[in-house]
Amino acid sequence: MVSDNDTIVAIATPSGAGGISVIRVSGNDAFVVAEKIFKGNSSPQEIGSHRVIYGKIVDPVTDEDIDKVLLTVMRSPKTYTGEDTIEISCHGGIVPAQRILETCISTGIRMAERGEFTKRAFLNGKLDLAQAEAILDIFSAKTREGLRGALYQLDGLLSKKIKILKDSLVSLQCDIELSLDFADEDIYVPEKGSVLEKINSTIDIINELIKKGKSASLLRDGASAAIIGKPNVGKSSLLNALLLEERAIVTPVPGTTRDVIDGWININGIPLKICDTCGFQDTENIIETIGIEKTKEAMETTSFSLFVTDGSLELEKEDREIFTRIKKKPLIIVINKVDLPKRVNISDIVNGSSYPICEVSAKEHTGIEQLNEEILKLIGATELKIDEGIPTRTRHLDLLSRAKKCLVNANIGVSENKSPELIALDIKEALNSLGEIIGEVTPKEILDKIFQEFCIGK
Ligand SMILES: Nc1nc2c(ncn2[C@@H]2O[C@H](COP(=O)(O)OP(=O)(O)OP(=O)(O)O)[C@@H](O)[C@H]2O)c(=O)[nH]1
Ligand SMILES: [Mg+2]
Known part of the structure; x- marks a missing residue:
């Protein structure tokens, strides 16, 4: 059974001839693996984090030399995955990297699945889902502008906008739920006009994001x-x-x-x-x-x-x-x-x-x-400008549309004096859709599908 706690390994560079290849190992046993297969002037277990040591990879069973390498040691939590990580830079070409990969696996760790390093970064809170997707967009960017949009997303600018929207809805939801809790005591009842104003201003922001997002997806x-x-x-x-x-x-x-x-x-x-x-x-x-x-x-x-x-x-x-x-x-x-x-x-x-x-x-x-x-x-791209924090994926746009639909329902509910429970439900659903964009409440199948888009080693 594959577990998120396994130590994983993969070749992080494309296969074929090149100057160097990099093999990445992440997980609790990363340094144990390094101790078993690496011989150099210092011990990977003992040197400080983010240090590089020169040495060689040897087969721990036959003691055969495999390649001369640079080994980078990165200790949790300041790593891409948030876990202990080693990266072995060996000579380029298919054979050295493949041999080192096999040697790592022979120590008892397993091959990483597609996107598993980034998935762990997400699971360990290093990135949210929109940022993880931005990494995919960086690989596949076809133009400079596409790259710029992806970098903004990686910086968390889209996530920041989504969080601001969520915060304002959470406060609205609190107001409405509070009024339910104290309905009999007449302590606090949010004013209808101010509730409508909050809902509508959130819808306006979502509309703007959808509009910009549609043309920005052209960039991707x-x-x-x-x-x-x-x-x-x-x-x-x-x-x-x-x-x-x-x-x-x-x-x-x-x-x-x-x-x-x-x-x-x-x-x-x-x-x-x-x-x-x-x-x-x-x-x-x-x-x-x-x-x-x-x-x-x-x-x-x-x-x-x-x-x-x-x-x-x-x-x-x-x-x-x-x-x-x-x-x-x-x-x-x-x-x-x-x-x-x-x-x-x-x-x-x-x-x-x-x-x-x-x-x-x-x-x-x-x-x-x-x-x-x-x-x-x-194609509607004359006014396209790479703003900060624009949704670039259909998944984001679908979820924003879903959130908008719930808020439109909430608006109708408030206008028609429907029960506050129903309005609170619509707002909760809108919050879930927004949360799904950044991966707070994303179903497992959707997460798996997203990380499957990555290559092995990322
Ligand atoms: N004067 C002139 N000749 C052109 C121009 N564009 C193409 N031609 C000529 O028109 C002929 C056909 O050009 P192609 O580009 O092969 O035309 P096509 O539509 O791809 O033709 P098919 O593949 O046979 O359907 C060639 O002799 C070209 O040199 C142009 O702007 N001006
Ligand atoms: Mg032709």
Whole structure:
């Protein structure tokens, strides 16, 4: 049975060639393990905390040397997990780290599960849940701004805001419960107007957090676009122009692209995945048929489309058919090849509706800036600012919405003079939802799910 009291070990660095690898051991027996496998000038049990000793790792059974290492000793509670911890920095590469890992396990400790070091940090009160999630977001940050948002969260700025909200609800709940306890004695009855004011101001703050959080989640997860249009309009050229590299093959032959080719760009800190497709032309060719299936898939999985037309030609039936097919989802019309005399007439397909339109020359890289601006507008990221303490995960936003719903119920309850017990219940539920964000009342399955997202060794 796996227990949170076991001493655990894992390789904390990615596998493969590198300068060094780090093996991390955490738990009550960390120093016992170090004594068994490490030989150096000083004893790990005896040196002070946060000190590094040079020495070698040896197999405690065969006495065989495994690697020369630096061993860092960190004593509880001032460690990442809050437990006694040793970190062994050995030579990079797969074999030394793997051998040291096996040697540690041979002393009777076990391999750490995914995210178990961070889970222990959480269980030992070193981090709350929102901060633990911030660590995940730091690993997966795709842009500088995403990293900054995650660092704010790691600093506990979101948690601080949630705690302030909770404190004000707790005081409200106390007032209401007090009025229940002393209902007969008429000692203290909170005034209806002030209760409503407190509930509403909390709802306002939650609304603001949700609003900012929705756009901030763009920083974490980004957005994605499919480039769609008939053959030869310059879809692959547009992909290359946006990526600033020759990713996709470009030729004058219609039907050059068969597969979906994608790449990431960073527009003002928003990671955007762009997929070049082969479009939707009628075909009997098996390769193109598969390509068209992939275009459909790209269309379904991306958040919006870039509909490309050839500005030097008049619109054809095929342009119209493709446009009709994709117009239900958000899109930007991209008129390409504007370096050539313009013949296209877009009003033909837009039919009076208003769509963002951009004129570009993928060949000459003109109009790309304006296209980026339109993309930011379309995904609602023009006013995105990395504030301190913004919720960045869907989990946070769901819980904030749940808290808000309970408070709206509480508001109705107070307005309609419902029983204070019911109002206190709504407030309690709102408090639970807020508490779940920072991990105070988070069910075990949800905790497990969150820590499963981590890699082994973190
Ligand atoms: N003048 C001009 N030519 C362009 C421009 N963009 C693309 N082209 C040319 O148009 C032709 C087709 O370009 P691609 O980028 O391969 O077009 P595509 O839509 O990906 O074509 P398929 O993959 O065949 O569907 C090539 O000869 C390009 O050089 C542009 O902005 N101006
Ligand atoms: Mg192409």
